[in-house]
Amino acid sequence: QVQLVESGGGLVQAGGSLRLSCTASGRSFSNYNMGWFRQAPGKVREFVAAISWSGGRIDYADSVKGRFTISRDNAKNTVYLQMNSLKPEDTAVYYCAADDRDGSSWHLSPMYPTTYDYWGQGTQVTVSS
Secondary structure, X not given: XXXXXXXXXXXXXXXXXXXXXXXXXXXXXXXXXXXXXEEOOXXXXXXXXXXXXXXXXXXXXXXXXXXXXXXXXXXXXXXXXXXXXXXXXXXXXXXXEEEEOOOOOOOOOOOOHHHOOEEOOOEEEEEEO
């Protein structure tokens, strides 16, 4: 069983920055494709960013391109989401997710929540105007 723990959320003013972290338990983190999603109140969970197990493929939602950066440190079992130029519409609970493909690329689109096998509990990000 894989456990994912997010951290780094908080309250920030528009234009500010936050860095989210997601640390995974277990020894197979380097084999997981990882994703970040977010869910605002009353809205469906939406894709934010994803990074393949090797780091060779990275995808972003159009709404965050140029502002957010996903990265991973396999030695630390951690994936990061650097969020710059934050906007009030970025306010949401942010979740990380793991797709266990044993060192292969996603078998489905990284943008679909159903692609992922494991989820964290989420961390709240609030951007004030």
